[in-house]
Amino acid sequence: MTDNQDSVLIVGSMALDDLELPTTSAKNVVGGAATYASMAASLFAPARIVAVVGEDFADKDIDALAKRNIDTSGIERVKGKTFHWAGRYDAKLQGRTTLDTQLNVFANFRPKLPKVYKSSEYLLLANIHPALQLEVLDQTDGPKMVFADTMNFWIEGEPEALAKVLARVDVLVINDEEARQLSGVRALPKAARKILEKGPKRLIIKRGEYGSMLFDEQGTFWCPAAPLDDCVDPTGAGDTYAGALVGYLAAMGDMSPIGLRRAMVVGSAVASFCVQAVGTARLARLGREDLAERLAMLERLMDFGGGPLLA
Amino acid sequence: MTDNQDSVLIVGSMALDDLELPTTSAKNVVGGAATYASMAASLFAPARIVAVVGEDFADKDIDALAKRNIDTSGIERVKGKTFHWAGRYDAKLQGRTTLDTQLNVFANFRPKLPKVYKSSEYLLLANIHPALQLEVLDQTDGPKMVFADTMNFWIEGEPEALAKVLARVDVLVINDEEARQLSGVRALPKAARKILEKGPKRLIIKRGEYGSMLFDEQGTFWCPAAPLDDCVDPTGAGDTYAGALVGYLAAMGDMSPIGLRRAMVVGSAVASFCVQAVGTARLARLGREDLAERLAMLERLMDFGGGPLLA
Numbered sequence: 001m002t003d004n005q006d007s008v009l010i011v012g013s014m015a016l017d018d019l020e021l022p023t024t025s026a027k028n029v030v031g032g033a034a035t036y037a038s039m040a041a042s043l044f045a046p047a048r049i050v051a052v053v054g055e056d057f058a059d060k061d062i063d064a065l066a067k068r069n070i071d072t073s074g075i076e077r078v079k080g081k082t083f084h085w086a087g088r089y090d091a092k093l094q095g096r097t098t099l100d101t102q103l104n105v106f107a108n109f110r111p112k113l114p115k116v117y118k119s120s121e122y123l124l125l126a127n128i129h130p131a132l133q134l135e136v137l138d139q140t141d142g143p144k145m146v147f148a149d150t151m152n153f154w155i156e157g158e159p160e161a162l163a164k165v166l167a168r169v170d171v172l173v174i175n176d177e178e179a180r181q182l183s184g185v186r187a188l189p190k191a192a193r194k195i196l197e198k199g200p201k202r203l204i205i206k207r208g209e210y211g212s213m214l215f216d217e218q219g220t221f222w223c224p225a226a227p228l229d230d231c232v233d234p235t236g237a238g239d240t241y242a243g244a245l246v247g248y249l250a251a252m253g254d255m256s257p258i259g260l261r262r263a264m265v266v267g268s269a270v271a272s273f274c275v276q277a278v279g280t281a282r283l284a285r286l287g288r289e290d291l292a293e294r295l296a297m298l299e300r301l302m303d304f305g306g307g308p309l310l311a
Numbered sequence: 312m313t314d315n316q317d318s319v320l321i322v323g324s325m326a327l328d329d330l331e332l333p334t335t336s337a338k339n340v341v342g343g344a345a346t347y348a349s350m351a352a353s354l355f356a357p358a359r360i361v362a363v364v365g366e367d368f369a370d371k372d373i374d375a376l377a378k379r380n381i382d383t384s385g386i387e388r389v390k391g392k393t394f395h396w397a398g399r400y401d402a403k404l405q406g407r408t409t410l411d412t413q414l415n416v417f418a419n420f421r422p423k424l425p426k427v428y429k430s431s432e433y434l435l436l437a438n439i440h441p442a443l444q445l446e447v448l449d450q451t452d453g454p455k456m457v458f459a460d461t462m463n464f465w466i467e468g469e470p471e472a473l474a475k476v477l478a479r480v481d482v483l484v485i486n487d488e489e490a491r492q493l494s495g496v497r498a499l500p501k502a503a504r505k506i507l508e509k510g511p512k513r514l515i516i517k518r519g520e521y522g523s524m525l526f527d528e529q530g531t532f533w534c535p536a537a538p539l540d541d542c543v544d545p546t547g548a549g550d551t552y553a554g555a556l557v558g559y560l561a562a563m564g565d566m567s568p569i570g571l572r573r574a575m576v577v578g579s580a581v582a583s584f585c586v587q588a589v590g591t592a593r594l595a596r597l598g599r600e601d602l603a604e605r606l607a608m609l610e611r612l613m614d615f616g617g618g619p620l621l622a
Contacts, residue, residue: 092497186403187539187541188538189540190540207521210518210521211533213538218611219608219611220538220608220611220612221611221612221615222522222535222538222612223615224533227499227500227524227531227533228500229498229501230498231498258614258615258616261615261616262615262616262620264615265615265620288621291621292621295620295621300529300532301531301532301533302532302533302613303569303572304534304569304572304573304575304576304613305569305572305573309573309576309577309606310599310602310606311563
């Protein structure tokens, strides 16, 4: 890492999750959107986290992030317990039921950016209260690109604050059901047009095993997801995708339509590792060669030889 | 059409369907796998149908096929009523319930190939009893390529006859649930490996709005489906896809891995028109310019600029 590398600032949750999966279950798994996203982003660019943890979050788990090209000085540790989510996935790993949500220290979280963070060139606002996303935006010097996620809870409950976020976002990254809820429209192309009218310059719709779609001034791009035999735990895959995408963009500096498409393919590749083990386990030991191989697989998925199809 | 063009022989059902769709409903709609597939194939190559209809199937509907570069001399008209299917689609057009199936003249169908059909270079065995698929295979002179579809009913009820078909098929074209049922495996890559062990040289798995996947000696290809605002009626989309795919292959003569991938993109484009109106209405008036535009959309869906993603 050199001083002239663009940095990615990530704000979001850090969590201890209980996961009931079809093949296994696990308690107090280190998770949260900011954790997954920063681990993924740091594969490509220096990352910086703003988040809060409680007394039960182990030092070693923060140290593990710090060792990965992640600035953890913006992680606040306060009295109380870390944000806790418990969920159960269905047998197909397509649906999940929230069994328990304890906001704990997250309930009173007010993100405060360390001074060095303010000039971060890329900003990823993971899924938190839109009012907090705005507070973070206001504390920055104005990043080159702003990415944001959100969820059904804020779409329903905080439409005004969310509208202000949308007006200031370059790329909104949400899943298909959120896109349908936010637009009130089921068909994704029309839903996308309605959402882009709300402010975001570009929209990425995440569809899990079916890949992700970009809607921008060039049209539509469909990034496939790697077809896997061993999907174990989808938790954090969307955050991993967004983190890798922004990290790769920061590293390459190509914010063009093609640059964003390329970053999506990289996001998809990194996310495909995330799901292959519980929590961040696979992500933590992801090497360059594995990644290159998965990227080659994704490129083959889209390779029809090019050139005109109609004579 | 000239004599030296390769022809596509299609065997399958012709039907009169009752459709209950979210936005409309219609009775006695001309349908059946052979109808959709031959209309799609004939966009690219001469097509030949082997099928059976009853006294209630209008002459004008057969004439309409004959006007499209389709040889209808293999359509047998017999006493009784045409095969009839009635179904209701859910609001999302993802699931459907069969309300009624009347085999009628289809119950005693024994395909008989007109002499001129026997030398057809490409054969598409649409979804019928695997024993009948075998009878058709035995009547041909040995096509360059054999494509086959099947369904849950035969996978469950006729595993032995189906096994004989699979052993003689170049490309099996089925949907994801059929692939899972046939293999006993949920994860598609592993399901595909198990199915390929049963005989087919290549496997295409259709996934509706999520596109289609090819598993072959080159790896995996994921052909996207065109994202549409106006999906009206999915009936026959899979048969349209298969018909266009085989027709395009027959026209281009490129049976290589890339040739098949290109044909999938064309199949996807043509199928995307099929769903935009009830029955075959949109397919019937599909022109070259519309098709070229849809193909350009699909190419853009896969365009990430090429070249190495990792520096």
